[in-house]
Amino acid sequence: MPNASKSDERVGWELIWRHGNGHPRYGSYAAPDPAVMEWAATIAAGGFVLDLGCGVGRHVIHLGGCGFRMAGIDISPSGIRLTQEACADSRISFEGQVSDMTTVHWPDRTFDAVLSTSTIHHQKREEIIRTLGQVRRVLKPGGLLLVDFPCTDGLDYQLLRERVAAGQIAEIEPSTFVDQRPDLDEMDDDFLPHHYCDEDDLRDLLRLFQIIGLRKAMRKSHDGAGMRGKWVASVRRPLAD
Template identity: 55%
Template sequence: MMDSSNDDRAGWETLFRSGVFPPRYQTLAAPNDSVVEWADTLPAGAAVLDVGCGVGRHVVYLGGRGFKMAGMDLSPRGVSISQQVCAERRLDFDGRVADMTAQPWADKTFDAALSTSTICHHRRADILTALGEVRRVLKPGGLFLVDFLHKDTLAYQQAREQAAAGELTEVEPDTFVDRRPQPDLIDDAFLPHHFCDEAEARDLLRGFEIMRLWADLPGRTPDGGPGKRGYWVAWARKPLAE
């Protein structure tokens, strides 16, 4: 398997330093609805890991609700911003610069974990490795919230068209990367984008018990046409027997 971690690390660092996402605004932006609903199911004071925490949007939200937060990201800039805002708010946060495919925590450390809009920015083999690492660091019965890019979107249609035109590279089935010298930062296409259907989403989570799986497809047209981008969102659990 090709080692893409250095490229991905540089990509995330470029994104957070580019100004495309104003870091402090992004840190304090409202959490995903799915995260709010999921957090309501967690036990008070749970130890929670944010896999690919970025600049800490969900770290700050969940920490503010009293959860003991840890997070990791490939971007030193992202982790630094997360740490700064958590310190200002006196929130407990263990933030580390690390690759989600080799997480720096011991087995069975966390009560819960989440990863939003992040795991999908990897090749399939790395997604499976990262999910295996999440399972490893969760306690038996630990809860997991994750999302994957959905195929029934304009983003997927455009990726296929741009790959055919040579603007994107399909590095493996349904995984696209912008390899041009000046990739489009606005659409973060220089990061891998792996799209999947329901069957693949379930297959990727085969090491977990899937509690819920649904399509989050905002922006669909009145006649049912696809919106720009959507996700498969899953609530899963590490088996109690592990």
């Protein structure tokens, strides 16, 4: 993509997804996140589910295979195209939209459930709030949301704070980091904002919803230097809306 900067989110994700759908963790046929597998059991059979930031369809394929009707948003046209191709191969019905997360083009009260894994935190906090407002709007009353955010208690956050202090990356607002160096590997997503949450911040972000479950999913780093992890939140749009 000549004359285009990777700091443009759409360009960055195109550089990542143009490599196809075979990524070992995030490819179309990669194993789903265990939290998604557990959460799927709480959705009504045959429900309509939106994957917000669907990439190349990893969770669309899994949930569609479970019998749910599937829709997805991704800012990358290649991501939506590859998801459509994978769904066609698996005979899964899929409604795809190329869009950023702050604009959801479906009508009010459309979906039984929405998920966003490893995605919604790639925004400034104000944009996260706008996105969650859109999610609430398109969920039916009582509809479910599964979402995750990087955790401030982990090794990753500590290392980011050290890199900010060393002048290597920018903290563009509290606990939101961007690596603006031009020589990043094109498969690296550090050019995007990464917003990290403590529990108070997360509960405030989710104030439009009823929290069903909130937990830290932590794991030991490969080098044994500390724990890495994220918050996993299961919430619903209140029935009284």
